[in-house]
Amino acid sequence: MPIYIYLDLDISQLNTLSIIDFNSYIRADFIRGAMFTLKDNLLTGVGFGPAYRPINFSYLSDHPLLNQVSEMQRVSNHHSIFDVAYRLGIPATIPLIYEIFIAPRLSGNDSSLKFLMISLALGLSVNAWFENQAQLPLMALISATIISSRNRQSKTLI
Structure with missing residues (x-):
């Protein structure tokens, strides 16, 4: 929530x-x-x-x-x-929110990335990263996948 x-x-x-x-x-x-x-x-x-x-x-x-x-x-x-x-x-939190939830531009055919975004949002709202270290690698992998996909998309537009 x-x-x-x-x-x-x-x-x-x-x-x-x-x-x-x-x-x-x-x-x-x-x-x-x-x-x-x-x-x-x-x-x-x-x-x-x-x-x-x-x-x-x-x-x-x-x-x-x-x-x-x-x-x-x-x-x-x-x-x-x-x-x-x-x-x-709060200042340390703003880049995190931006990179994960605002910066990604998903097109209509990016169903796997949309799934990853939902998974990431759910994972972020269940437990705290600092305390649930087992969750951190999964969230980092999902975040890296989303960010790298965004970077690939922006390079193909250039």
Whole structure:
């Protein structure tokens, strides 16, 4: 789910989400709590030392992943793009978003590249790269394939 949807949910919508899909609700509160901390560090990020989420954030429910210090330091925010912004700052995230989602120009017959774009988008929103190192090679391979295809397409147009 896009980050802005998580951040835009009010308490009643969060409550409804927790009833419909508790996993999505937990992810929403991961992102909302972490954004509380990121707001003070938009340019530089928070780095790799602090916990992923603040304990004093008003989470909707009492859940070990949201309320226990050991879990808040161990369990990532489950969204690679948000995690890059959280750890390294918004300026470091903009080139990542541009190269992966904006720069590729896919024509109507690029069905394999469209599939790779969807795979990449899903992979980026499931777990954070820095914490799920097993996912990083796959995401890097997909990204490299998309970028190299874009470069080949631009050379054939010249």
